[in-house]
Amino acid sequence: MLPALTHQQSIEPVVLDYLAALKDEGFAGDVETHYASRLAVATDNSVYQMLPQAVLLPKSIDDLQLLTSVSQRQAFGAIRFSPRGGGTGTNGQSLTKHIVVDMSRHMNKVLEVNPDEGWVRVQAGVVKDALNDALRPHGFFFSPDLSTSNRATVGGMINTDASGQGSLRYGKTSDHVLSLSAVLADGSRLNTQSLSPEELEQSAQKDDFAGNALRKVAQICREKRQQIEQKFPPLNRFLTGYDLKNAFIPEKDTFDIGRVLCGAEGSLGFIAEAKLNITPIPKVRTLVNVKYDSFDSALRNAPVMVQANALSVETIDSRVFNLARQDIVWNTVKDLLTDVPGKEMQGINIVEFAGDNPDEIESQISSLCRRLDALIENQQGGVIGYQVCEDLASINRIYNMRKKAVGLLGATKGAAKPVAFAEDTCVPPENLADFIQEFRSLLDGHKLNYGMFGHVDAGVLHVRPALDLCDPKQEA
Numbered sequence: 001m002l003p004a005l006t007h008q009q010s011i012e013p014v015v016l017d018y019l020a021a022l023k024d025e026g027f028a029g030d031v032e033t034h035y036a037s038r039l040a041v042a043t044d045n046s047v048y049q050m051l052p053q054a055v056l057l058p059k060s061i062d063d064l065q066l067l068t069s070v071s072q073r074q075a076f077g078a079i080r081f082s083p084r085g086g087g088t089g090t091n092g093q094s095l096t097k098h099i100v101v102d103m104s105r106h107m108n109k110v111l112e113v114n115p116d117e118g119w120v121r122v123q124a125g126v127v128k129d130a131l132n133d134a135l136r137p138h139g140f141f142f143s144p145d146l147s148t149s150n151r152a153t154v155g156g157m158i159n160t161d162a163s164g165q166g167s168l169r170y171g172k173t174s175d176h177v178l179s180l181s182a183v184l185a186d187g188s189r190l191n192t193q194s195l196s197p198e199e200l201e202q203s204a205q206k207d208d209f210a211g212n213a214l215r216k217v218a219q220i221c222r223e224k225r226q227q228i229e230q231k232f233p234p235l236n237r238f239l240t241g242y243d244l245k246n247a248f249i250p251e252k253d254t255f256d257i258g259r260v261l262c263g264a265e266g267s268l269g270f271i272a273e274a275k276l277n278i279t280p281i282p283k284v285r286t287l288v289n290v291k292y293d294s295f296d297s298a299l300r301n302a303p304v305m306v307q308a309n310a311l312s313v314e315t316i317d318s319r320v321f322n323l324a325r326q327d328i329v330w331n332t333v334k335d336l337l338t339d340v341p342g343k344e345m346q347g348i349n350i351v352e353f354a355g356d357n358p359d360e361i362e363s364q365i366s367s368l369c370r371r372l373d374a375l376i377e378n379q380q381g382g383v384i385g386y387q388v389c390e391d392l393a394s395i396n397r398i399y400n401m402r403k404k405a406v407g408l409l410g411a412t413k414g415a416a417k418p419v420a421f422a423e424d425t426c427v428p429p430e431n432l433a434d435f436i437q438e439f440r441s442l443l444d445g446h447k448l449n450y451g452m453f454g455h456v457d458a459g460v461l462h463v464r465p466a467l468d469l470c471d472p473k474q475e476a
């Protein structure tokens with residue numbers, strides 16, 4: 001069992017001295033050391049917990065430069081930071097026993113929207129849904145999606161290279177970053193963008209941390225190109241880590257260190273601001289909710305949906321689905337997912353079509369429905385029925401049900417709770433059904449209950465085995 005965190009876990013003198021020095025230098029943000037503040041950021045959405053010694057809540061880039069440059073003094077060599085956005089990360093990335101720098105309280109503004117050129121400039125602590133609220137009146141949205149969009153910040157999305165529903169078309173966060181303004185460990189500022197060799201030489205002239213980083217990383221990307229290409233998996237979804245593959249584009253001879261900051265999990269610097277490209281909101285959206293006799297059928301049928309030009313295919317297994325059925329949220333969708341007489345619905349695919357041309361969408365949907373009708377008639381593929389929903393309110397109700405159902409997993413009865421530690425399993429989509437079958441045999445072999453849901457179009461599945469973490473045997 002994880003040890004209980006107590007306020008007796010005291011603050012080291014070096015941290016107190018550092019905080020005092022920071023205030024003397026004019027740090028304008030908040031400095032919090034009381035137990036409640038520290039406890040609030042001692043957990044995220046992972047299985048870990050770490051009590052930090054202090055929480056800093058900067059108000060500006062100047063504050064970030066101050067907190068890093070003061071930490072460079074010899075007396076403060078032991079000071080370490082971890083940036084934090086919404087704290088929705090599932091790997092404990094924002095946790096530290098040192099100092100948490102929370103970007104979400106003050107540095108959360110949308111600074112400039114330019115619909116003509118299709119970009120927005122934001123502070124890194126802005127929450128994804130709040131950003132989309134600001135973009136909606138202009139007819140745009142920030143297209144990389146994630147289930148935690150009402151809490152996750154742009155800084156967190158950049159640092160985990162977040163993506164979600166619609167990723168086959170909309171890509172991941174790094175695909176939309178035009179430039180970043182970051183503060184590195186020594187307080188130097190790094191403004192990123194795609195650079196030609198001449199521009200790179202000019203930008204890398206300074207002998208500070210930022211200048212050195214530019215020179216060194218560009219050199220690695222160029223000289224080790226062959227090894228990098230061999231090593232990086234050919235997946236639509238990238239992983240967290242340093243994206244050396246896409247930082248250097250040999251065909252264009254350009255280098256963008258911003259690409260390496262994306263996915264770096266806060267390990268390379270603080271992202272203060274970002275310029276992001278934005279996507280016009282599609283005029284037409286339609287969902288086809290396909291019902292299956294088993295989860296395996298839903299997985300195996302997903303490639304048909306992708307071939308039908310769907311924007312996204314999301315799936316949930318029977319466990320997650322049944323949790324939704326027992327919850328009040330079911331009332332909002334029961335007309336959109338009616339039972340099929342004589343059949344048991346054990347899996348669904350939520351298939352979205354979106355675009356600006358109503359005729360084109362209509363024809364894509366008709367073609368898919370014809371294929372589904374044939375499968376139902378011939379009792380093939382485990383398809384037992386489908387329902388189409390076209391109005392935005394119904395579409396949102398379906399997606400809300402999916403989001404809620406995932407949350408319900410954590411609130412299951414009994415001591416064993418689904419634990420998020422095999423979170424973003426990812427394989428080429430065509431291998432997903434086989435991969436999951438093996439994964440299920442493994443879990444069944446251990447007599448474990450579990451819930452599964454994910455983005456089948458991209459080959460991504462979240463697997464949450466239920467464990468009683470108060471039982472030392474299960475914890476191990």
Ligand SMILES: Cc1cc2nc3c(=O)[nH]c(=O)nc-3n(C[C@H](O)[C@H](O)[C@H](O)COP(=O)(O)OP(=O)(O)OC[C@H]3O[C@@H](n4cnc5c(N)ncnc54)[C@H](O)[C@@H]3O)c2cc1C
Binds near residue numbers: 084086093151157
């Ligand atoms: C139920 C659930 C569903 C999820 N669904 C998805 C999904 O569909 N797609 C997906 O991609 N992820 C998903 N996630 C994971 C998580 O929501 C994302 O990783 C999200 O991008 C994290 O954002 P955050 O603001 O909460 O970051 P945090 O958790 O606070 O931090 C994440 C990392 O980013 C760093 N960081 C944060 N802000 C900054 C900054 N300004 N500068 C430098 N580093 C920074 C932190 O140090 C940490 O390493 C899900 C998580 C949960 C719990």
